Amino acid sequence: MDKLLIVDDDIAICESLKYAFKKKYELFFAHEPAKAMEHFNHNEIDVVLLDLKLGKWDGMDLYYSLRERNPNAVVIIMTAFGTIKSSIEAIKKGVFNYITKPIDLSELEFIVEKGVELNNLYKQVSYLGEELRKKHEQDGIVARSDKMKNVLSTVNKVKDIESNVLITGESGTGKEVVAKAIHYQGKRKNNAFHAINCSAIPSNLLESELFGYEAGAFTGAVKAKKGYFETSHKGTLFLDEIGDMDPLLQSKLLRVIQEKEVTPLGSSETRKIDVRILAATNRDLKRAVNEGTFREDLYYRLNVINIHLPPLRERKDDIPHLIEYFIRKYNRILNTNIKDVSTDFINALYKYEFNGNIRELENIIERAMALSEEEQLTVKDLPQYILTNKTPIGNTEKLIPVFIGESLSEIEKRVIKTTYEALGYNQKETAEVLGITARTIRNKLKDMENKE
Ligand SMILES: Nc1ncnc2c1ncn2[C@@H]1O[C@H](COP(=O)(O)OP(=O)(O)OP(=O)(O)O)[C@@H](O)[C@H]1O
Ligand SMILES: [Mg+2]
Incomplete structure (x- = not known):
């Protein structure tokens, strides 16, 4: 039943409205503002019928308080003193409609019905907005730009198939986020997801981590240990920075993918595995293939499907939404209460190049929030280099070689x-x-x- 709040100091009018509306609506009554606010705050009222002349109080004041509480509140004004003029003033201020006393009940019934309809529409819109937001932020992925929507739709297509996926993109563009989305939205979600960074671990250690070993397989191998290929059985193994994998290990990985079985170091026994491989790189793997540092056959095995994450500077539409997302995230983590950002704050970030992509944006927002003393972030919370846009070359991925003996x-x-x-x-x-x-x-x- 829709909920109607009737606010009038005239008991007789309240009684007659009760009689007229009690079959159709759940009714709440108040004869003064405090009680009205109390009902409004606790009962999810759909429509308010408000007397403009509330004893010693002004009905319009109560109206403003209601709207402050809910900017979409549907309020119908009743007034005995209503000249057309003051009613038009009220409508201009957002009052839904008005009716003059003595009240024509069938007219009021009609207006209330329309008010309820409007309120349902508001509710639907805000529900849809919420749903839409959730959808866009699928497991923490902000994706408002067309480019990112494409990425998500590919994620959707590949999540339940077995093909290997190669995720490419600059550092900080969200490759790991996408790998997790594929795993956690797909059929394997109830089994393990393991991520292993192939560039962070020395090659022989990486090999033993991936393949596992028997006791005594090498010095220090006291006890047998299962490798990631085995512990990810029926799940997903995410091989990050695959471009940095040693060539010898590349050929072993190729064999695992082809044979779907693994032989732990020091063992003669092969074990069947069912693992989906997702790989990522911020390098140009095709070029590495041409230069002979990455095996071509492995490249094709891994790159059955390619998901490319565009750099943030090519999908600036995402910036305001990412800002909002990170503010919510860090309000929780830092226990801060940042409410919004100024336009110049967004503008400055819009102009910035973001070579560190989303990770860089995230760090900037976290820093600004930690240091700000206001509820709004403004340009003064941004580091100077953003305003001068001077870091495009702080790019550590492109090194320039210097040979000893050169002039x-x-x-x-x-x-x-x-x-x-x-x-x-x-x-x-x-x-x-x-x-x-x-x-x-x-x-x-x-x-x-x-x-x-
Ligand atoms: N679309 C997105 N929505 C919300 N947060 C994101 C999004 N993309 C990335 N992030 C956040 O940005 C940070 C970097 O993402 P991630 O680690 O996935 O990047 P990456 O491409 O793997 O980077 P690297 O190449 O440096 O390993 C993470 O904190 C992640 O949560
Ligand atoms: Mg990563």
Whole structure:
């Protein structure tokens, strides 16, 4: 039953409305504002019928309090003093409708019905909004941009099949988040998900971690231990930074994938395994194949399906939603109460390049929240480098080799050339990053050109 709150100091009117509405609605009565607020706060009222002249109180004041509590509150004003003018004023302030006393009951019934309809619509919209938000944030993945929606739809398609998936994308773009989504939304969700970083562990250790070993297989192998291939049985093994895997191990991995069985180190016995392999890399694996550092056959085995995560700078639509998401997350973790961010805060982040992608954005928000003393984050909570957008070259993935015995001018050339390329052949930016004048860079580039 929809809930109607009737606020009038005139007991007789309350009685007659009770008589008229009690069959259709669940009724609540109040003769003064405090009681009205109490009902409103505790009973999820659908429509309020409010007398404008409430004894010594002004009905409009109560109206503002109701709206403050719920900006969509559907309120119908009743007034004996209603000139058309004051009623129009009330409607302008968001009052749903009004009726003048003496009340025409059939007219009031009609208005209340319309009010209930409107309220149901509000409820539906906010429910849908909530559902939509949940859907977009599927297990903590913010995906509002078209590019990320595509990623999620691929996740959806591959979650229940067995094919191996190669997840590519720059550092911090969410490769592990996607791997987990595939596992936890798919059929294997009740079995293990293990992530192992192939670049963080020395190769021989990685091998024993993956394959397991028998007691005595090597010095230090006191007890037998199962490897990740076995402990991930019926689950998912996420091989992160696969591009850094040693070539010898690459061929062993290939064999495991082909044969679906594993032989622990020091053992002669093979064991059947059923493991879905997800691999990730922030390197250009195809290039590594061409350069001979990554096995081509393994590449095709792993890359049956490719999910590419675009860098954040190519899906800036996600930025405001990620900000909101991280604020909610860190309000919980830091026990802060940040309510919103200023427009210039968002604008500054919009302009920024984010070479560290989502991880960098997350760190920026966490830092701002930890340091801010206001309930709103503003540009002054951002580090200076964001405002000057000066870190595009703080990119540790691109190193410039320096060989012992080389001349400084050779090294300098290489530094200039690489930086210039990395910055999309923008002379001005290259000069800024390298801390030299525009004229110097121009001359040096010209010099290099002439010598080539
Ligand atoms: N779409 C997203 N929505 C919400 N949080 C995200 C999203 N993508 C990434 N994150 C968050 O950003 C951080 C980095 O994500 P993740 O570790 O998955 O990146 P990665 O691509 O594996 O990075 P790396 O290459 O450095 O290992 C994590 O804290 C993760 O929770
Ligand atoms: Mg990762």
